[in-house]
Amino acid sequence: MDFFTAMRISSSGLTVQRTRMNVTASNLANVDTTRTPEGGAYKPRHAVVAAIPVAQTFGEVLADKLHTQTTGAEVVTITADEGPGRLVYDPTHPDSNQDGYVEMPNLSVVNEMVNMVTANRSYEANVSAMQSLKQMAKNAFEIGA
Amino acid sequence: MSVLFDRLTTTIERSLDFQLERGNVISANLANVDTPGYTPTDLQFSEQLHRYLVGEMPRGISQTDGQHLSTVVDEPRADVEFDHFALPNQDGNSVDLDHEMSKLSENQIKYRASTTFYNKRMALMKYAITEGGGQ
Numbered sequence: 001m002d003f004f005t006a007m008r009i010s011s012s013g014l015t016v017q018r019t020r021m022n023v024t025a026s027n028l029a030n031v032d033t034t035r036t037p038e039g040g041a042y043k044p045r046h047a048v049v050a051a052i053p054v055a056q057t058f059g060e061v062l063a064d065k066l067h068t069q070t071t072g073a074e075v076v077t078i079t080a081d082e083g084p085g086r087l088v089y090d091p092t093h094p095d096s097n098q099d100g101y102v103e104m105p106n107l108s109v110v111n112e113m114v115n116m117v118t119a120n121r122s123y124e125a126n127v128s129a130m131q132s133l134k135q136m137a138k139n140a141f142e143i144g145a
Numbered sequence: 146m147s148v149l150f151d152r153l154t155t156t157i158e159r160s161l162d163f164q165l166e167r168g169n170v171i172s173a174n175l176a177n178v179d180t181p182g183y184t185p186t187d188l189q190f191s192e193q194l195h196r197y198l199v200g201e202m203p204r205g206i207s208q209t210d211g212q213h214l215s216t217v218v219d220e221p222r223a224d225v226e227f228d229h230f231a232l233p234n235q236d237g238n239s240v241d242l243d244h245e246m247s248k249l250s251e252n253q254i255k256y257r258a259s260t261t262f263y264n265k266r267m268a269l270m271k272y273a274i275t276e277g278g279g280q
Contacts, residue, residue, distance in 0.1 A: 132249050136252075
């Protein structure tokens with residue numbers, strides 16, 4: 001256990017939140033997308049986050065198994081929401097079906113905004129954690145000075 | 146146990162180790178603030194550390210010869226405990242952001258206190274070595 005472990009943990013958290021932010025940005029950018037390369041309306045994406053051990057060396061892995069359980073976080077996959085899209089009546093739209101309905105992406109702008117704000121706050125929390133540990137390292141360097 | 150680096154000095158070192166490790170654990174909780182099903186952990190100053198501080202012998206072992214290994218626990222470990230009181234939210238994650246942030250700053254302050262204490266002790270030692278600073 002050293003200061004760099006804490007930095008690795010916090011940076012894994014930062015990466016997760018940044019990825020979530022990218023996913024949200026992608027969803028918001030495609031809120032009205034009705035045409036995609038795979039066909040049909042845009043499918044909203046969701047980042048799946050999992051806890052992963054941060055141990056690097058054998059000793060650390062062993063210590064992790066025996067004793068502490070410090071884990072970083074990681075986006076393991078990004079899934080597409082396969083739910084049916086919202087149907088909006090717009091017969092003049094080029095992507096409308098024979099009944100005049102257009103399939104819009106199955107995403108809620110409000111949900112995405114909430115995700116964005118929480119990702120932002122979680123990012124800040126991880127930055128604070130890293131700064132706190134940096135300050136501790138600085139204090140350690142001052143020993144005997 | 147030498148005069149310069151006595152039990153008190155070692156204790157401060159242990160407390161620095163402990164706070165560093167606790168900082169790591171809190172960082173891990175914050176990194177997993179959005180991980181479904183994650184239960185936050187915390188470290189507790191352990192019984193072993195207490196035993197180390199009071200120099201108590203573990204039960205059933207006695208030191209009858211100077212060459213015997215020390216029966217004092219010289220590597221106190223902190224106990225990891227799961228925070229069972231936190232209520233999980235919908236995805237099973239029970240990290241309380243405010244709680245973790247306050248623990249984080251508390252930990253930082255304690256670390257600062259320990260390093261300051263260590264420095265003061267060293268300054269005192271220096272003072273004694275230089276015979277009260279009067280050369």
